[in-house]
Amino acid sequence: MRVLKKVLAATAATIAALALLFVVAVLLRWDRSYDAPYPQIHASSDPAVIERGRYLAYGPAHCVACHTNDAEQDLVKAGATPPLAGGYKFDLPVGHFRTPNLTPDVATGIGNLKDAELARVLRYGVLPNGRATLPFMELHDLSDEDLTAIVSFLRSQPAVRRDIPKQHFNFLGKAVMAFAIKPAGPTSAPAKTSPAEAPTVERGAYLANNVANCAGCHSQRSPMDGHYTSARFSGGMTFDLDHDTKHVLVTPNLTPSKYGRITPWSEEQFVGRFGAGAGLEGTHMPWKQFQRISETDARAIYRYLRTLPSSDFNPGPSLQAKKKEG
Ligand code: HEC
Ligand code: HEC
Structure with a gap:
C-alpha cells in the first residue's frame, strides 16, 4: 500500500508540474513577436491607384464588411461606404476580438504606422507589434500592385477618431496562439502586377x-x-x-x-x-x-x-x- 501511495503521489506531482509548465509556456509564448520582411510598398497619391484600392476595399476584398462598427453594419449592408474606422466584434470560443480602425487618425487609427508595416500585416500576417494576426484575412498573395492600391486608399480616407478596445484572448485563446497560430505568408513569390481585368x-x-x-x-x-x-x-x-x-x-x-x-x-x-x-x-x-x-x-x-x-x-x-x- 505504501508503495502504491508513493507512486500515486509522484504521478500527481508530475501531472501538476507538467500542467504548470504548460501554463507557463502558454503565458510566455502566446503574444510572442515574429520577424517577417517589410514589403517594399509605398502609398501613392495617384487618383487612379487610390480608386483601384477603393474598388478592392468596398468590393471584392470587402474590408468594409469587417472594419466598421456594429452601428454601421446595417448601413453597410444597405450599400453605405463609411471610412474603415473598425469596431465590429467577433465573439469566438477563444475570446472576443474587434476590428482595428484603419483610418489615418494618429491616436486611434493607422496614422502612426508606416506603409511597410501595413503591407506586412496583409502579406505576412504579422501585426505592427510583432504578434501573429488572427486568421481572418487571407490576403497574403495580393500582388504588389493591389497591396499598393489598398494602402494608398487607406491613407486617402478622412481620419476618424474611434478608440477600439484591446483584443481579449481567454486561456484557450492564449493556448491556441501559443501553439497553433503561426503567421501565414504568401504561397509563392508575390507577383508585381495582378492578372489583367479580363474574363480569364x-x-x-x-x-x-x-x-x-x-x-x-x-x-x-x-x-x-x-x-x-x-x-x-x-x-x-x-x-x-x-x-x-x-x-x-x-x-x-x-x-x-x-x-x-x-x-x-x-x-x-x-x-x-x-x-x-x-x-x-x-x-x-x-x-x-x-x-x-x-x-x-x-x-x-x-x-x-x-x-x-x-x-x-x-x-x-x-x-x-x-x-x-x-
Ligand atoms: C464571409 C463568408 C462568405 C464569403 C467570403 C463568401 N461567401 Fe458565398 N455564401 C456565404 C453564405 C453564408 C452563403 C449562404 C447564404 C446565402 O446564400 O447568402 C453563401 C452563398 C453563396 C452562393 C449561393 C447563392 C444562392 O443564391 O444560392 C454562392 C454562389 C456563393 N456564396 C459564392 C461565393 C463566391 C464566389 C465567393 C467569393 C467571391 C463567396 N461566396 C464568398 C458566405 C460567404
Ligand atoms: C473577415 C473580417 C475581416 C476582413 C474582411 C478584413 N479584416 Fe482586417 N482585420 C480583421 C481583424 C479581426 C483584425 C484584428 C486581427 C488581430 O488582432 O489579430 C484585422 C486587422 C487588420 C489590420 C491590422 C491593423 C492594426 O492596427 O493592427 C490591418 C492593417 C487590416 N486588418 C487591414 C485590412 C484590409 C486592408 C482589408 C481589406 C483588404 C481587411 N483588413 C479585411 C478582420 C478583417
Missing part, C-alpha cells in the same frame, strides 16, 4: 483565392485556429443567425460536382446572381460588396470555379434547422 480563369483564380477569400467561408474549418478540415470550396461552414436562433446558414459547395450549387447555373445566371445582392436574411456573405464586382471579374470567378477539383461533399441547403447542442 487566371484572373478568377486570383480574385477568388487572393482577394475575395471565397474558400475562407466555403469550406469547413476549425473554430479554434481556422485551419481547413475539408477541401477548399467544398462548402459546409455553419453560421448562426442573429435574428433567428432556430436556424443556421450553411455555405454551399462551389465545386463543379453534383452537389455544387452553381453546377447547373449558366455564366449569365451566375453574373445575374452576383448583381442581385443578398437573398437570405442575415447572411454573412458580403453580397453588397460583391455586387460591386465588375461584370468582367464576376465572369472570371465563374470560369475559375468551373475548373476546381470536384468535391462530393453535400452541405445541404443554405438555410437549415439548427442541430441540438451536444
